[in-house]
Amino acid sequence: MLSFAEENYLKTIYHLSEGTSNPVSTNAIADTLNTRAASVTDMIKKLSNKGVVTYQKYRGVRVSEEGQKAALQVIRKHRLWEVFLVQKLKFNWDEVHDVAEQLEHIKSPLLIRRLDEFLGYPKYDPHGDPIPDESGEFKAKPQVALSDCKIGHDGVVVAVKDASAAFLQYVDKIGAYIGAKIRVIDRLEFDGSLEILIDNKKTVFISKEVSENIWIEE
Amino acid sequence: MLSFAEENYLKTIYHLSEGTSNPVSTNAIADTLNTRAASVTDMIKKLSNKGVVTYQKYRGVRVSEEGQKAALQVIRKHRLWEVFLVQKLKFNWDEVHDVAEQLEHIKSPLLIRRLDEFLGYPKYDPHGDPIPDESGEFKAKPQVALSDCKIGHDGVVVAVKDASAAFLQYVDKIGAYIGAKIRVIDRLEFDGSLEILIDNKKTVFISKEVSENIWIEE
DNA sequence: TGTGTTTTTTAGGCTTGTCTAAAACACATG
DNA sequence: CATGTGTTTTAGACAAGCCTAAAAAACACA
Structure with missing residues (x-):
């Protein structure tokens, strides 16, 4: 089970990995999360011990198979909550991010399954990004x-x-x-x-x- | 701004105060929250410094005016989420508590206002308990x-x-x-x-x- | 009212997640 | 291929929230 902070780091590393096959640098993570490189190094060690990233000192970090699954579930939750906020609670699409950032860490598989059902199994969030399904599959629009x-x-x-x-x-x-x-x-x-x-x-x-x-x- | 842990302690102290005018004992809080008396003492000091409880060593603790307001807002959030889970997501009423326990700590006044509106301004939660309004007012059914x-x-x-x-x-x-x-x-x-x-x-x-x-x- | 029991607090320690400052490393460039 | 620059890691510190063990206060009742 990952903590809030661990989930945030993992999600960030996943996003920074999208579109390249290069490992992600410590500084890039620190910049994105507004933390310092030293904090990132600490956290990377923890994530590495848990098997969700692979890591070589001074060589950057990659998300593992298992880590990818975990990251996609966090992203799934984030995007489903964004749909909920915009469609059901009439949030403007510029107001949703911070709240979804909190809601994505709620731990309850049942909650997410029911939310997905309640929203009619949406495929895209309000920004047009694809929503992964329970097994992490998704299809981006070309x-x-x-x-x-x-x-x-x-x-x-x-x-x-x-x-x-x-x-x-x-x-x-x-x-x-x-x-x-x-x-x-x-x-x-x-x-x-x-x-x-x-x-x-x-x-x-x-x-x-x-x-x-x-x-x-x- | 109160942390998750601080909100949980405050809510517990509030609930333990209901129906009596006596101060709440350290042990009662520890029992309810499944923590130890020493941890409770630590936290009470923090809450006391923040002005949400009043406290005399060895004499128990009381929720202050300001603390009451804060506690009622947490309770309001908890109960609104319970209504959402049961009415909209078809949770059984025995499944809602743990999830609502997490959702009640989400920080977003707009979210709660919109959720309340979305649910049609309910006055009672699925267990029959009254839902305080934005200023903390509520009326229990006789x-x-x-x-x-x-x-x-x-x-x-x-x-x-x-x-x-x-x-x-x-x-x-x-x-x-x-x-x-x-x-x-x-x-x-x-x-x-x-x-x-x-x-x-x-x-x-x-x-x-x-x-x-x-x-x-x- | 003195004494034993229970409750509460203090003292000190652990983990998580953060920081700063200094050391170690990588890499581009002359 | 040596060196300087920038990146990353280590070392050490701190706050929050928890713990155990021991000391202090309150309480109960003979």
Whole structure:
């Protein structure tokens, strides 16, 4: 059984591993969790003893098979609670993260099974991220960042990667929420910013950074 | 801001204070929480420094005005979550306690306000206990234990005081759940046990102890 | 009212999760 | 391939929350 803190570290290591085959560095974990490298080293030893990560001194850390399972269950709980908060309790999608961060650590398999059922077995959370099932299986929607689209390309927003309240409020304000139709009108080469048309109604300019965090279906 | 452990101690002290004007003893708290007297003394000092209890060495502890407010908010959360678990997630009432024990510590005023709204502002939890409002106000249903009823007295079950799963399953089995109609048929003087008629259908014998934990409307 | 019993507190220790400062290591670069 | 820079680990400390064992206070009752 993992503690709250252990679950948080494991989840973070899992997320930092996504998309690379490289081990995760101590500093990267410390930055993400706002702790210090020394604390991370301590915790990695504990997680390693419990078999959920593999670790070589000075060489970074990888999530083990078993650790992956555990991490996906935490992520499953987090995303199910986010669906609950938005769909049932009418939270704005920028308000859910901190609360889900707490709720994800509640220990009760029955609770999660019943919550899943109550919500109608959702496949995606309010940010468009896939919800793993009880055995850890999930399928991401095929998707591409606006920053990687050619000019003229269009599609429907399926995911928003930055979960900070400030970013989500901005996305909401320009109307680029999940389900919105977006066409890439133009790209400024010198800073990578984009001009986009939203829902065939209005065009806005977004920075390169923003365009890297809004994903449309492929 | 109180920690999980501090909230648990405070809630326990509050419950042990109900119905008496005497201070609560260290041992009583230790017994309830399955900790040792020494741990209780440590914690009482912390709570006292935070101003939520008043304390004299060797003389027991009382919940302060401010502590009462805090305790009632924890109780409010606990009971709202119980309603959610039973009404929305179809938990049996003997399954809710442990989970609610965890959920009651989630910190988010918005969450509780929205949950309350979502549930339709319930006044009582599944065990018949009143749910305090945001300012700590609540009204218990006028009620009396079966053990204090005269022979021939009848009424509807409004509360069940023992929250252990075993007891609740027993109550369920004999059909004496909340809302059931009960008439006291006879009392055996030598052990205080009762013969009762449930929902005008069947009579059962219950021990004195059981009769002290089933309450009907007055 | 003195004395034995029970309750409570103190003293000291352990684990978890955090920190700072210093030492050890890795790695890029000249 | 030596060295300097940045990263990671170790060493040692601290707070929270728990424990056991022993000392102190309260209480019960002869």
